[in-house]
Amino acid sequence: MATYSTNEFKSGLKVLVDNEPCSILENEVVKPGKGQAFNRVKFRNLLNSRVWERTYKSGESIEAADVMETDMEYLYSDGEFWHFMKTDDSYEQVAADSNAIREAINWLKEQDTYQVILWNDSPISVTAPNFVEMEVVETDPGLKGDTAQGGTKPATLSSGAVVKVPLFVNIGDVLRVDTRTGEYQNRVNK
Amino acid sequence: MDDWQPGASLSTLRLRAKLLASTREFFTNKGVLEVETSTLSRFGTTDVYLNSIKAGLGSVSNCGELYLQTSPELQMKRLLAMGVGPIYQICKAFRDDPVTSLHNPEFTIVEWYRPSFSMENLMNEVEEYVQTVVGCGKILRFSYQEVFEEKIGLNPHECSLDEIQKAAHTHLNIGSKDLRFTEYLDLVMSEVVEPNLPEFCFLYDYPECQAAMATIEIDDHGNQIAKRFELYCKGIEIANGYFELTDPIEQLGRLTSDNIERSKKGLPEIPIDERFFAALSAGIPKGSGVALGLDRLLMVMGDFEEIDSVLSFSIKRV
Numbered sequence: 001m002a003t004y005s006t007n008e009f010k011s012g013l014k015v016l017v018d019n020e021p022c023s024i025l026e027n028e029v030v031k032p033g034k035g036q037a038f039n040r041v042k043f044r045n046l047l048n049s050r051v052w053e054r055t056y057k058s059g060e061s062i063e064a065a066d067v068m069e070t071d072m073e074y075l076y077s078d079g080e081f082w083h084f085m086k087t088d089d090s091y092e093q094v095a096a097d098s099n100a101i102r103e104a105i106n107w108l109k110e111q112d113t114y115q116v117i118l119w120n121d122s123p124i125s126v127t128a129p130n131f132v133e134m135e136v137v138e139t140d141p142g143l144k145g146d147t148a149q150g151g152t153k154p155a156t157l158s159s160g161a162v163v164k165v166p167l168f169v170n171i172g173d174v175l176r177v178d179t180r181t182g183e184y185q186n187r188v189n190k
Numbered sequence: 191m192d193d194w195q196p197g198a199s200l201s202t203l204r205l206r207a208k209l210l211a212s213t214r215e216f217f218t219n220k221g222v223l224e225v226e227t228s229t230l231s232r233f234g235t236t237d238v239y240l241n242s243i244k245a246g247l248g249s250v251s252n253c254g255e256l257y258l259q260t261s262p263e264l265q266m267k268r269l270l271a272m273g274v275g276p277i278y279q280i281c282k283a284f285r286d287d288p289v290t291s292l293h294n295p296e297f298t299i300v301e302w303y304r305p306s307f308s309m310e311n312l313m314n315e316v317e318e319y320v321q322t323v324v325g326c327g328k329i330l331r332f333s334y335q336e337v338f339e340e341k342i343g344l345n346p347h348e349c350s351l352d353e354i355q356k357a358a359h360t361h362l363n364i365g366s367k368d369l370r371f372t373e374y375l376d377l378v379m380s381e382v383v384e385p386n387l388p389e390f391c392f393l394y395d396y397p398e399c400q401a402a403m404a405t406i407e408i409d410d411h412g413n414q415i416a417k418r419f420e421l422y423c424k425g426i427e428i429a430n431g432y433f434e435l436t437d438p439i440e441q442l443g444r445l446t447s448d449n450i451e452r453s454k455k456g457l458p459e460i461p462i463d464e465r466f467f468a469a470l471s472a473g474i475p476k477g478s479g480v481a482l483g484l485d486r487l488l489m490v491m492g493d494f495e496e497i498d499s500v501l502s503f504s505i506k507r508v
Binding site: 007017028029030031032033034035036037038040041052053054055056057058060062 | 400420
């Protein structure tokens with residue numbers, strides 16, 4: 001089993017903590033002048049996104065997690081799983097469960113490319129691109145001439161996500177949305 | 191390349207020059223002699239938690255393998271043995287430590303020795319020095335036991351390994367198993383006690399297992415305590431001092447047990463510096479000594495978070 005020593009710790013490193021895959025966010029060494037050095041490590045658990053700290057004696061090793069980040073195309077959902085395909089011409093498919101899809105669920109669009117984290121070859125998290133373009137399927141009628149300022153209203157996108165949009169937006173408009181904040185950016189010409 | 195530039199600004203370089211000048215002035219006024227010793231030594235440190243940097247000399251000088259000093263302590267004590275009287279030195283020390291915001295492998299210290307001074311006498315002088323160069327007020331003093339008991343609820347001189355292990359785990363999420371007693375002390379001190387210390391303070395009377403080169407005495411409660419002190423400024427460890435161990439037999443015992451501990455940890459054993467041991471046997475006067483980190487003191491003076499900001503060229507720029 002591959003391991004990493006504390007002196008290899010750096011942000012982004014994928015390790016197994018309590019048998020769960022984690023990504024190192026921060027690694028700080030504490031060293032008294034006369035005494036043992038310790039690494040104070042902040043992790044993100046890749047299964048549940050929980051962030052926490054743990055301290056290790058410097059020089060110790062922890063197990064590496066077989067975690068791979070890869071780009072995959074979203075194909076479809078069968079209601080229980082969300083299916084993705086590798087973009088490396090292997091046509092290999094994986095099925096993400098509702099936990100793995102949790103952060104991308106609002107931003108899924110068939111044939112778009114997503115970043116999928118595989119742990120022991122199974123998807124554990126899916127990240128949408130920073131910006132997606134999606135069609136409005138439901139919103140109050142647009143107000144002509146009100147293109148400049150003031151007011152917002154809710155609009156439902158094809159993925160089911162609801163975003164705040166300016167009053168001039170109509171059903172059928174394609175919008176560019178920032179998936180990190182869920183904020184409307186602009187209308188895109190069809 | 192745009193990292194040719196120094197980490198320290200021009201005003202910080204001036205502050206450093208001023209600190210060096212006022213340090214020399216302070217000791218000159220006190221009649222303490224400035225000395226220089228060799229940064230190269232035939233012996234590395236035996237300290238379990240310090241790693242010497244090797245300076246492998248080539249075939250030309252024919253000196254064999256040498257080490258850069260982790261501190262000038264042993265050679266300065268050889269000067270004390272010849273009867274030099276009170277001495278100080280401003281020099282570089284070298285340690286193969288992890289590089290952090292507080293650690294550069296090469297750093298500047300002022301180290302001084304005061305024959306006939308008690309630990310309290312020397313703490314007074316350290317306080318006077320820091321007040322002179324930093325301009326701070328009175329420096330509070332707490333025993334190690336006092337601050338430890340307040341935060342951890344245990345007497346560090348009496349508690350068992352089991353008790354300190356339990357206490358450490360209630361305060362911290364620890365990934366390592368089976369730390370040594372002294373390592374639990376280090377961990378809870380750095381992570382729980384130190385962050386809550388006042389801006390300027392001394393800790394004194396350390397647990398016996400952390401005596402390093404300090405004498406061990408029995409206190410009023412019958413506990414073995416090390417006559418060692420540390421100065422903390424703004425949460426940073428600045429100085430470490432001892433009422434010095436002068437008994438050659440006890441010193442030899444400690445260096446030997448360092449090496450036993452080193453081999454348990456899979457670290458190389460380090461030969462004991464015979465010339466230092468011979469000087470101790472010849473006799474050094476009872477007294478106190480202290481090493482104080484000048485780079486870190488500059489960080490305190492200029493309110494810097496990174497040691498890189500007070501050095502011309504830290505390790506990432508050399």
